[in-house]
Amino acid sequence: MSETSYDRIVRGTLVLPDRLLEQGWVAVSDGRIAAIGEGPLPAAKAVDDHGSSLVFPGFVDGQTHATSYKGLPGFADTSQAALAGGITTMVDMPYDNPDPLNTMERLEAKIAAVEAHSYCDVALYATIAPGQGTANMAPLAKAGVCAFKISAIESHPVRFPRLPADDTLAILEASVETGLPVGLHNEDQEIVRAAIAALKKAGRTTPEYHLPSRPLAAEMAATANFLELGQATGAHVHIVHISHPRGYDLVARYKEEGVRATAEMCVHYLHFDADRDVGRLGARMKVSPPIRSGVLGALWQRLEDGKIDLVSSDHSSWPVDNKLVPSIFDAGAGIPGLETLVPSFYTDLAARLPNPARVLCEQVSERPAKLFGLWPRKGALAPGFDADIAVLETGSFPFDASHSHDGLNWSPYDGETFGARVAATYVRGRKVWDGVNITGEAGYGRFVPRAS
Ligand SMILES: [Zn+2]
CATH class of the missing domain: 2.30.40.10 (Urease, subunit C, domain 1)
Structure with missing residues (x-):
């Protein structure tokens, strides 16, 4: 030596x-x-x-939306926030502005954008559009995408559409051959749309009505449906954010049954409480699924019980003007979080657990590196x-x-x-x-x- x-x-x-x-x-x-x-x-x-x-080994953010607002050049700003937050690899979602990553051409364009604009390393999710069919999945997987993402609810008709159940089943069947996880945005569209319509009709459009517009039933119905399709197909079904302890318990039950199911936590669900914080933060804490009330202690217990597979930021690059609009239902969902993920999670861990550094390393470096197939290149301090x-x-x-x-x-x-x-x-x-x-x-x- x-x-x-x-x-x-x-x-x-x-x-x-x-x-x-x-x-x-x-x-x-x-x-x-x-x-x-x-x-x-x-x-x-x-x-x-x-x-x-x-x-620490560089942190891996399992859920970043770098390009949903500024398009592919959005990597430049977003990745600088990652570095300032200790994150060396972002796992970027496929819902790019204006078009999602669902073809080989868009994958090539996005890789070129990473290598032109990004300050940190990037792994990429891909998606499949409604009615597109599954023929692109094997080539995208072969080219190195780390997972597929779909949604049970439409957030945007082109960029972030809803996949109907027959498409979802076909995607899960096709994913088995690739070995890749399929991530779900887990909210039931009909339940949420009906709740929003009723609240609007009643003139209830201030920030505190975001929570009742997305009831737990909507989140649990979509989660349960997806887990059952995972059981039926043998696919790896990954729930990309769960806001309530019942969701983690449900994933744990399917795991016990042998289903390849994983549950991702976004750090804001471990930090904010709707009753306590919506008055001062308003639309600044609008995320979907929503931050709920009275569940912080139970969510932390799920972390201690080993029911959380990884913790991510779900960083969304919305300017605040996109949030501070007259009706909460017109405000963008999602919050910036790359720069605060590690400091806030470490702070909360240190207040609650005896080994904050080890848990932080496991949840924000090792586990995401393994889940997204970046191990043994990312995720550990080891030769x-x-x-x-x-x-x-x-x-x-x-x-x-x-x-x-x-x-x-x-x-x-x-x-x-x-x-x-x-x-x-x-x-x-x-x-x-x-x-x-x-x-x-x-x-x-x-x-x-x-x-x-
Ligand atoms: Zn997300």
Whole structure:
């Protein structure tokens, strides 16, 4: 080892797959992790000593909507927010503006956009349009998309349509051959549309009516339906966001039965409560499925019970003007979250559990890397993995959304105090965020194909 001179050493308290290693070091060569150690440092061209700060494998956001507003160039702003939030790989959803990713041509265009605009690495979901048929699924899978996503409710007629049950069944059948998960946006369209119509008719269009417009029955009906189709086909059915403990319990029951089912949590469901927060946040906390009331404790219990497969941001790149409109039913659903996912989740974990660093690493790095087929390239500090690293400094840090890097500069977390901040981020060995400034560049990001 004394013969070798590494490109870089990153030193700190390493969050390893099995333990925390104080005064550990990660040695980087050619963008990959070459060695892990402790004690005296080997020779290197550069040494970044982060003292006792926590050194994590780069975080993988399992659910980003980078391009739903600004189109494919939206990768530039969104990926800078990712780096400032310690996220080195975004798993991007297929609902691009103006057209979704459902053909090989659109996949090629999106990969080119990643490699032109993105500051971080990107894995890609694909989708299938209503009536399109499943012929594109095998080629898209072969080209490296990490999963398919469909919706039980229309959010936009072209970009984000609703898939009817016969199409959904055919997609699940075709997915089995590819081995890819199929993710569902789980809300029943008829129930939600009827509830919205009734509320509008009654003149109830202020933010507190978002929650009753999307009753738990709508979420559970869509979730249960999809799990049953998973049971019938043998497909991997992935519920991309569950807002209520009943959903996690239902997925767990299907898992026990042997169904390939997984349940994703978005971090805002673990943080906000509709009764407590809608008065001060209004449309700034509008997400779908909605943030519910009185379930925070039970959701945290599901995390402790092992019923949550991963935690993601569901970052949506909506400007605040798109939210602050007269009727809550015209406000865009979705919130920015790449920059706050790790600091807010770490803060809440530290207040509730004895091992916040380990749980954070598992839920926001290891598990998404494995689910989306990025392991063993992403998701761990271990030799041979990409040298993607996020350094977390603990302390007391007020969050000011006006300084965000996503080009949106608003957040429901604005004004909160976090117990951690991202002090540095590295992608493939290069420092791309120094705790104050983005030091990477557009086009450094790469498409990460799913490992076969
Ligand atoms: Zn989403």
